[in-house]
Amino acid sequence: MSESSAQALHGALAAELRAAQGVAHVNVRAWAERSEITHDTIYRVLNGKRPVTVVELVNLCRAIGDDPLELVARAAKRAGLDLGDGVDEIVRSDRARLALEASGLWDNLDAAYTKARSALSKTGHLLSLREWRAFVDGAGSHSLVIALADFLEVPADYLLGKTPEDEAQRIDAQLGLARSMRSLGVTKIAARSLDELEPEEMATVESAIRALIDKEEGPRS
Amino acid sequence: MRGRRQGQAAHEPIAAIAAALVWRTPLPDVAEFDDLCNAVSALYGRRLVFDEIKDASLRATTGILFEAETFTGILVPADDSNYYSFLSRTHELCHLIVRSAPEDWFPPGTARPHQPAPDSRLFLRLCPRNSSESNDAESVREELIVEEMARMFTRRLSAYADTTEEEHFG
Numbered sequence: 001m002s003e004s005s006a007q008a009l010h011g012a013l014a015a016e017l018r019a020a021q022g023v024a025h026v027n028v029r030a031w032a033e034r035s036e037i038t039h040d041t042i043y044r045v046l047n048g049k050r051p052v053t054v055v056e057l058v059n060l061c062r063a064i065g066d067d068p069l070e071l072v073a074r075a076a077k078r079a080g081l082d083l084g085d086g087v088d089e090i091v092r093s094d095r096a097r098l099a100l101e102a103s104g105l106w107d108n109l110d111a112a113y114t115k116a117r118s119a120l121s122k123t124g125h126l127l128s129l130r131e132w133r134a135f136v137d138g139a140g141s142h143s144l145v146i147a148l149a150d151f152l153e154v155p156a157d158y159l160l161g162k163t164p165e166d167e168a169q170r171i172d173a174q175l176g177l178a179r180s181m182r183s184l185g186v187t188k189i190a191a192r193s194l195d196e197l198e199p200e201e202m203a204t205v206e207s208a209i210r211a212l213i214d215k216e217e218g219p220r221s
Numbered sequence: 222m223r224g225r226r227q228g229q230a231a232h233e234p235i236a237a238i239a240a241a242l243v244w245r246t247p248l249p250d251v252a253e254f255d256d257l258c259n260a261v262s263a264l265y266g267r268r269l270v271f272d273e274i275k276d277a278s279l280r281a282t283t284g285i286l287f288e289a290e291t292f293t294g295i296l297v298p299a300d301d302s303n304y305y306s307f308l309s310r311t312h313e314l315c316h317l318i319v320r321s322a323p324e325d326w327f328p329p330g331t332a333r334p335h336q337p338a339p340d341s342r343l344f345l346r347l348c349p350r351n352s353s354e355s356n357d358a359e360s361v362r363e364e365l366i367v368e369e370m371a372r373m374f375t376r377r378l379s380a381y382a383d384t385t386e387e388e389h390f391g
Protein backbone atom coordinates (compact mmCIF):
# COMPACT_ATOMS: atom_id res chain seq x y z
CA MET A 1 0.00 0.00 0.00
CA SER A 2 1.44 3.41 -0.96
CA GLU A 3 1.99 6.16 1.62
CA SER A 4 -0.72 8.36 0.12
CA SER A 5 -3.22 5.47 0.15
CA ALA A 6 -2.38 4.80 3.79
CA GLN A 7 -2.93 8.45 4.71
CA ALA A 8 -6.21 8.49 2.83
CA LEU A 9 -7.34 5.37 4.71
CA HIS A 10 -6.39 6.86 8.10
CA GLY A 11 -8.39 9.98 7.27
CA ALA A 12 -11.34 7.92 6.10
CA LEU A 13 -11.26 5.81 9.27
CA ALA A 14 -11.40 8.98 11.38
CA ALA A 15 -14.32 10.27 9.30
CA GLU A 16 -16.20 6.97 9.64
CA LEU A 17 -15.61 6.94 13.39
CA ARG A 18 -17.04 10.48 13.62
CA ALA A 19 -20.04 9.33 11.60
CA ALA A 20 -20.49 6.28 13.84
CA GLN A 21 -20.31 8.53 16.90
CA GLY A 22 -23.09 10.65 15.47
CA VAL A 23 -25.29 7.63 14.74
CA ALA A 24 -24.69 6.25 18.27
CA HIS A 25 -25.39 9.63 19.94
CA VAL A 26 -22.46 9.23 22.29
CA ASN A 27 -20.12 11.95 23.55
CA VAL A 28 -16.38 11.40 23.72
CA ARG A 29 -16.23 11.05 27.52
CA ALA A 30 -18.93 8.35 27.56
CA TRP A 31 -17.26 6.63 24.61
CA ALA A 32 -13.93 6.71 26.47
CA GLU A 33 -15.49 5.07 29.51
CA ARG A 34 -17.18 2.34 27.51
CA SER A 35 -14.15 1.55 25.36
CA GLU A 36 -11.54 1.99 28.11
CA ILE A 37 -9.57 4.32 25.84
CA THR A 38 -8.65 7.76 27.15
CA HIS A 39 -10.82 10.60 25.85
CA ASP A 40 -7.66 12.43 24.79
CA THR A 41 -6.72 9.54 22.51
CA ILE A 42 -10.22 9.42 21.04
CA TYR A 43 -10.14 13.16 20.33
CA ARG A 44 -6.85 12.83 18.53
CA VAL A 45 -8.09 9.83 16.50
CA LEU A 46 -11.33 11.58 15.53
CA ASN A 47 -9.43 14.71 14.49
CA GLY A 48 -7.04 12.66 12.37
CA LYS A 49 -4.06 13.70 14.53
CA ARG A 50 -3.19 10.10 15.32
CA PRO A 51 -3.83 6.86 13.38
CA VAL A 52 -6.21 4.49 15.16
CA THR A 53 -4.76 1.07 16.03
CA VAL A 54 -6.60 -2.15 15.22
CA VAL A 55 -7.26 -2.85 18.90
CA GLU A 56 -8.56 0.68 19.50
CA LEU A 57 -10.77 0.43 16.44
CA VAL A 58 -12.29 -2.84 17.62
CA ASN A 59 -12.90 -1.47 21.13
CA LEU A 60 -14.36 1.79 19.85
CA CYS A 61 -16.74 -0.05 17.53
CA ARG A 62 -17.80 -2.55 20.19
CA ALA A 63 -18.51 0.28 22.63
CA ILE A 64 -21.12 1.73 20.28
CA GLY A 65 -22.41 -1.49 18.75
CA ASP A 66 -20.81 -0.99 15.34
CA ASP A 67 -19.06 -3.73 13.37
CA PRO A 68 -15.33 -2.93 13.01
CA LEU A 69 -15.03 -4.85 9.74
CA GLU A 70 -17.96 -2.98 8.24
CA LEU A 71 -16.50 0.31 9.43
CA VAL A 72 -13.17 -0.54 7.78
CA ALA A 73 -15.01 -1.47 4.58
CA ARG A 74 -16.87 1.87 4.62
CA ALA A 75 -13.61 3.73 5.25
CA ALA A 76 -11.84 1.90 2.42
CA LYS A 77 -14.70 2.80 0.08
CA ARG A 78 -14.56 6.42 1.24
CA ALA A 79 -10.79 6.43 0.59
CA GLY A 80 -11.31 4.95 -2.87
CA LEU A 81 -9.37 1.78 -2.07
CA ASP A 82 -9.97 -1.71 -3.35
CA LEU A 83 -10.38 -3.49 -0.02
CA GLY A 84 -9.60 -6.88 -1.51
CA ASP A 85 -6.04 -5.88 -2.34
CA GLY A 86 -5.53 -4.19 1.03
CA VAL A 87 -6.70 -7.18 3.03
CA ASP A 88 -4.59 -9.46 0.85
CA GLU A 89 -1.50 -7.36 1.58
CA ILE A 90 -2.16 -7.46 5.31
CA VAL A 91 -2.52 -11.26 5.26
CA ARG A 92 0.62 -11.68 3.18
CA SER A 93 2.55 -9.26 5.36
CA ASP A 94 1.46 -11.08 8.54
CA ARG A 95 2.52 -14.42 7.07
CA ALA A 96 5.87 -13.09 5.88
CA ARG A 97 6.51 -11.81 9.40
CA LEU A 98 5.52 -15.10 11.01
CA ALA A 99 7.76 -17.06 8.61
CA LEU A 100 10.65 -14.71 9.39
CA GLU A 101 10.02 -14.96 13.14
CA ALA A 102 9.87 -18.75 12.94
CA SER A 103 13.24 -18.67 11.20
CA GLY A 104 14.76 -16.30 13.76
CA LEU A 105 15.19 -13.61 11.11
CA TRP A 106 12.67 -10.99 12.19
CA ASP A 107 14.73 -9.31 14.91
CA ASN A 108 17.34 -8.10 12.43
CA LEU A 109 15.76 -7.53 9.04
CA ASP A 110 18.96 -6.07 7.57
CA ALA A 111 20.87 -9.25 8.38
CA ALA A 112 17.89 -11.27 7.13
CA TYR A 113 18.03 -9.37 3.83
CA THR A 114 21.73 -10.18 3.47
CA LYS A 115 21.05 -13.88 4.07
CA ALA A 116 18.07 -13.95 1.71
CA ARG A 117 20.03 -12.10 -0.99
CA SER A 118 22.88 -14.57 -0.66
CA ALA A 119 20.55 -17.58 -0.80
CA LEU A 120 18.59 -16.29 -3.79
CA SER A 121 21.75 -15.37 -5.70
CA LYS A 122 22.53 -19.10 -5.92
CA THR A 123 19.45 -19.54 -8.08
CA GLY A 124 20.25 -16.50 -10.21
CA HIS A 125 17.83 -14.10 -8.49
CA LEU A 126 19.41 -10.77 -7.51
CA LEU A 127 17.25 -9.60 -4.60
CA SER A 128 17.09 -5.81 -4.27
CA LEU A 129 16.41 -4.06 -0.98
CA ARG A 130 13.25 -2.61 -2.51
CA GLU A 131 11.99 -6.11 -3.40
CA TRP A 132 12.82 -7.33 0.10
CA ARG A 133 10.85 -4.51 1.71
CA ALA A 134 7.94 -5.20 -0.62
CA PHE A 135 7.96 -8.83 0.52
CA VAL A 136 7.96 -7.83 4.19
CA ASP A 137 5.08 -5.41 3.48
CA GLY A 138 3.07 -8.16 1.80
CA ALA A 139 3.42 -6.66 -1.67
CA GLY A 140 6.13 -8.86 -3.19
CA SER A 141 5.74 -10.09 -6.76
CA HIS A 142 4.64 -13.66 -7.40
CA SER A 143 8.08 -14.83 -8.57
CA LEU A 144 9.82 -13.12 -5.65
CA VAL A 145 7.53 -14.76 -3.08
CA ILE A 146 8.14 -18.17 -4.66
CA ALA A 147 11.91 -17.64 -4.39
CA LEU A 148 11.71 -16.44 -0.78
CA ALA A 149 9.32 -19.26 0.15
CA ASP A 150 12.04 -21.69 -0.80
CA PHE A 151 14.56 -19.75 1.31
CA LEU A 152 12.19 -19.73 4.31
CA GLU A 153 11.07 -23.35 3.73
CA VAL A 154 7.42 -22.30 3.77
CA PRO A 155 4.85 -23.15 1.06
CA ALA A 156 4.71 -20.34 -1.50
CA ASP A 157 0.91 -20.50 -1.70
CA TYR A 158 0.75 -19.79 2.03
CA LEU A 159 2.88 -16.65 1.67
CA LEU A 160 0.80 -15.63 -1.34
CA GLY A 161 -2.42 -15.98 0.67
CA LYS A 162 -3.72 -18.74 -1.59
CA THR A 163 -3.89 -21.79 0.69
CA PRO A 164 -7.29 -23.00 1.95
CA GLU A 165 -8.15 -21.65 5.39
CA ASP A 166 -7.67 -24.91 7.32
CA GLU A 167 -4.28 -25.48 5.71
CA ALA A 168 -3.28 -21.88 6.46
CA GLN A 169 -4.25 -22.35 10.10
CA ARG A 170 -2.12 -25.47 10.33
CA ILE A 171 0.89 -23.69 8.85
CA ASP A 172 0.24 -20.71 11.15
CA ALA A 173 0.34 -23.15 14.07
CA GLN A 174 3.55 -24.81 12.80
CA LEU A 175 5.30 -21.47 12.43
CA GLY A 176 3.92 -20.16 15.71
CA LEU A 177 5.27 -23.23 17.47
CA ALA A 178 8.69 -22.77 15.83
CA ARG A 179 8.72 -19.11 16.97
CA SER A 180 7.81 -20.16 20.49
CA MET A 181 10.40 -22.95 20.59
CA ARG A 182 13.07 -20.54 19.40
CA SER A 183 12.20 -18.17 22.23
CA LEU A 184 12.61 -21.05 24.70
CA GLY A 185 16.05 -21.96 23.38
CA VAL A 186 14.86 -25.21 21.80
CA THR A 187 17.00 -26.18 18.83
CA LYS A 188 15.24 -29.32 17.60
CA ILE A 189 11.83 -30.87 17.95
CA ALA A 190 10.39 -34.03 16.45
CA ALA A 191 7.11 -35.85 16.89
CA ARG A 192 6.14 -39.48 16.64
CA SER A 193 2.51 -39.40 15.73
CA LEU A 194 -0.25 -41.37 14.12
CA ASP A 195 -1.48 -38.51 11.93
CA GLU A 196 -0.96 -34.83 11.12
CA LEU A 197 -1.12 -32.67 14.22
CA GLU A 198 -4.01 -30.22 14.35
CA PRO A 199 -3.36 -26.67 15.64
CA GLU A 200 -4.98 -27.44 19.03
CA GLU A 201 -2.70 -30.42 19.51
CA MET A 202 0.36 -28.35 18.62
CA ALA A 203 -0.72 -25.84 21.26
CA THR A 204 -0.92 -28.65 23.82
CA VAL A 205 2.56 -29.86 22.89
CA GLU A 206 3.92 -26.31 23.04
CA SER A 207 2.44 -25.84 26.49
CA ALA A 208 3.91 -29.14 27.75
CA ILE A 209 7.39 -28.31 26.44
CA ARG A 210 7.24 -24.83 27.96
CA ALA A 211 6.19 -26.26 31.33
CA LEU A 212 9.02 -28.80 31.33
CA ILE A 213 11.62 -26.18 30.39
CA ASP A 214 10.28 -23.85 33.10
CA LYS A 215 10.61 -26.67 35.59
CA GLU A 216 14.12 -27.71 34.53
CA GLU A 217 15.68 -24.38 33.62
CA GLY A 218 13.45 -21.82 35.32
CA PRO A 219 10.89 -19.56 33.64
CA ARG A 220 12.07 -17.17 30.93
CA SER A 221 11.28 -13.49 30.97
CA MET B 222 7.62 -63.54 -6.33
CA ARG B 223 10.26 -61.18 -7.67
CA GLY B 224 8.52 -58.27 -5.93
CA ARG B 225 8.52 -60.16 -2.64
CA ARG B 226 12.26 -60.77 -2.84
CA GLN B 227 12.82 -57.09 -3.53
CA GLY B 228 10.70 -56.21 -0.52
CA GLN B 229 12.68 -58.57 1.66
CA ALA B 230 15.96 -57.19 0.36
CA ALA B 231 14.86 -53.66 1.22
CA HIS B 232 13.86 -54.76 4.72
CA GLU B 233 16.96 -56.78 5.62
CA PRO B 234 19.37 -53.84 6.13
CA ILE B 235 16.80 -52.17 8.39
CA ALA B 236 16.61 -55.20 10.66
CA ALA B 237 20.39 -55.70 10.52
CA ILE B 238 21.08 -52.09 11.45
CA ALA B 239 18.48 -52.16 14.22
CA ALA B 240 19.88 -55.39 15.68
CA ALA B 241 23.46 -54.12 15.54
CA LEU B 242 22.59 -50.86 17.30
CA VAL B 243 20.50 -52.61 19.95
CA TRP B 244 23.13 -55.21 20.80
CA ARG B 245 26.03 -52.76 20.73
CA THR B 246 24.34 -50.41 23.18
CA PRO B 247 26.24 -51.16 26.40
CA LEU B 248 23.80 -52.60 28.94
CA PRO B 249 24.12 -55.01 31.85
CA ASP B 250 23.02 -58.61 31.26
CA VAL B 251 19.80 -57.96 33.12
CA ALA B 252 18.88 -54.46 32.06
CA GLU B 253 16.06 -52.13 33.07
CA PHE B 254 14.73 -49.06 31.28
CA ASP B 255 16.88 -46.82 33.52
CA ASP B 256 19.98 -48.66 32.34
CA LEU B 257 19.04 -47.87 28.76
CA CYS B 258 18.47 -44.20 29.68
CA ASN B 259 21.89 -44.01 31.32
CA ALA B 260 23.58 -45.67 28.34
CA VAL B 261 21.87 -43.33 25.85
CA SER B 262 22.63 -40.26 27.97
CA ALA B 263 26.32 -41.22 28.05
CA LEU B 264 26.37 -41.95 24.32
CA TYR B 265 24.49 -38.80 23.33
CA GLY B 266 26.28 -36.64 25.87
CA ARG B 267 23.20 -34.90 27.25
CA ARG B 268 20.93 -35.10 30.29
CA LEU B 269 17.62 -36.78 29.49
CA VAL B 270 14.36 -35.62 31.05
CA PHE B 271 11.07 -37.50 30.67
CA ASP B 272 7.61 -36.16 31.30
CA GLU B 273 4.02 -36.96 30.46
CA ILE B 274 1.47 -34.80 28.67
CA LYS B 275 -1.71 -35.01 30.70
CA ASP B 276 -3.94 -32.97 28.37
CA ALA B 277 -6.71 -35.12 26.99
CA SER B 278 -6.74 -33.19 23.71
CA LEU B 279 -3.81 -35.26 22.39
CA ARG B 280 -5.14 -37.45 19.60
CA ALA B 281 -2.27 -38.19 17.23
CA THR B 282 0.90 -37.62 19.24
CA THR B 283 2.62 -40.66 20.71
CA GLY B 284 5.98 -39.09 21.52
CA ILE B 285 7.86 -35.78 21.38
CA LEU B 286 11.62 -35.42 21.38
CA PHE B 287 13.16 -31.97 21.77
CA GLU B 288 16.52 -30.38 22.47
CA ALA B 289 16.41 -27.67 25.14
CA GLU B 290 19.47 -25.67 26.13
CA THR B 291 20.53 -27.91 29.02
CA PHE B 292 18.71 -31.18 28.42
CA THR B 293 16.99 -33.42 25.91
CA GLY B 294 13.28 -33.76 26.63
CA ILE B 295 11.05 -36.72 25.88
CA LEU B 296 7.29 -36.34 26.30
CA VAL B 297 4.70 -39.07 25.99
CA PRO B 298 0.93 -39.00 26.58
CA ALA B 299 -0.09 -39.85 30.14
CA ASP B 300 -3.15 -41.76 28.93
CA ASP B 301 -1.25 -44.42 26.98
CA SER B 302 -0.92 -47.93 28.41
CA ASN B 303 2.28 -48.73 30.30
CA TYR B 304 3.49 -50.93 27.48
CA TYR B 305 2.78 -48.39 24.73
CA SER B 306 4.32 -45.60 26.79
CA PHE B 307 7.41 -47.76 27.30
CA LEU B 308 7.58 -48.40 23.56
CA SER B 309 7.18 -44.68 22.77
CA ARG B 310 9.90 -43.60 25.22
CA THR B 311 12.21 -46.30 23.89
CA HIS B 312 11.46 -45.21 20.32
CA GLU B 313 12.64 -41.67 21.10
CA LEU B 314 15.78 -43.00 22.82
CA CYS B 315 16.51 -45.03 19.70
CA HIS B 316 16.54 -41.82 17.62
CA LEU B 317 19.32 -40.57 19.89
CA ILE B 318 21.24 -43.82 19.45
CA VAL B 319 20.93 -43.59 15.66
CA ARG B 320 22.17 -39.99 15.75
CA SER B 321 25.15 -40.59 18.01
CA ALA B 322 26.26 -44.22 17.61
CA PRO B 323 29.88 -44.62 16.47
CA GLU B 324 30.18 -45.40 12.78
CA ASP B 325 31.47 -48.91 13.49
CA TRP B 326 28.22 -49.83 15.23
CA PHE B 327 26.58 -49.92 11.80
CA PRO B 328 27.02 -53.24 9.97
CA PRO B 329 29.41 -53.27 6.99
CA GLY B 330 27.78 -51.95 3.85
CA THR B 331 25.18 -49.93 5.75
CA ALA B 332 25.20 -46.32 6.86
CA ARG B 333 23.59 -44.01 9.37
CA PRO B 334 20.46 -42.36 7.93
CA HIS B 335 21.42 -38.97 6.55
CA GLN B 336 20.64 -36.22 9.07
CA PRO B 337 19.16 -32.85 7.99
CA ALA B 338 21.55 -29.90 7.67
CA PRO B 339 22.30 -28.40 11.11
CA ASP B 340 20.71 -25.07 10.15
CA SER B 341 17.52 -26.52 8.66
CA ARG B 342 14.47 -24.42 9.52
CA LEU B 343 12.47 -27.63 9.65
CA PHE B 344 14.13 -28.58 12.95
CA LEU B 345 11.62 -26.44 14.78
CA ARG B 346 8.54 -27.50 12.85
CA LEU B 347 6.37 -30.22 14.23
CA CYS B 348 6.18 -32.18 10.99
CA PRO B 349 5.98 -35.78 12.16
CA ARG B 350 8.77 -37.77 10.60
CA ASN B 351 6.33 -40.43 9.52
CA SER B 352 3.87 -37.92 8.10
CA SER B 353 3.21 -37.03 4.50
CA GLU B 354 5.23 -33.84 5.05
CA SER B 355 8.28 -35.86 5.83
CA ASN B 356 8.37 -38.29 2.97
CA ASP B 357 12.05 -38.08 2.18
CA ALA B 358 13.61 -41.52 2.00
CA GLU B 359 16.18 -40.99 4.76
CA SER B 360 13.62 -39.86 7.35
CA VAL B 361 11.43 -42.83 6.54
CA ARG B 362 14.45 -45.16 6.76
CA GLU B 363 15.39 -43.78 10.17
CA GLU B 364 11.81 -44.18 11.35
CA LEU B 365 11.80 -47.85 10.27
CA ILE B 366 15.13 -48.54 11.98
CA VAL B 367 14.04 -46.84 15.18
CA GLU B 368 10.70 -48.63 15.30
CA GLU B 369 12.46 -51.96 14.83
CA MET B 370 14.99 -51.06 17.52
CA ALA B 371 12.27 -50.15 20.01
CA ARG B 372 10.65 -53.56 19.52
CA MET B 373 14.01 -55.30 19.95
CA PHE B 374 14.73 -53.41 23.16
CA THR B 375 11.50 -54.74 24.63
CA ARG B 376 13.16 -58.17 24.29
CA ARG B 377 16.44 -56.98 25.76
CA LEU B 378 15.03 -55.08 28.74
CA SER B 379 13.54 -57.11 31.54
CA ALA B 380 10.22 -55.27 31.99
CA TYR B 381 8.50 -56.86 28.97
CA ALA B 382 11.06 -59.48 27.88
CA ASP B 383 8.73 -62.38 28.67
CA THR B 384 5.67 -60.95 26.97
CA THR B 385 4.57 -60.76 23.36
CA GLU B 386 3.27 -57.80 21.43
CA GLU B 387 0.02 -59.66 20.90
CA GLU B 388 -0.57 -59.72 24.64
CA HIS B 389 -0.46 -55.94 24.70
CA PHE B 390 -2.05 -55.02 21.38
CA GLY B 391 -4.39 -57.99 21.06
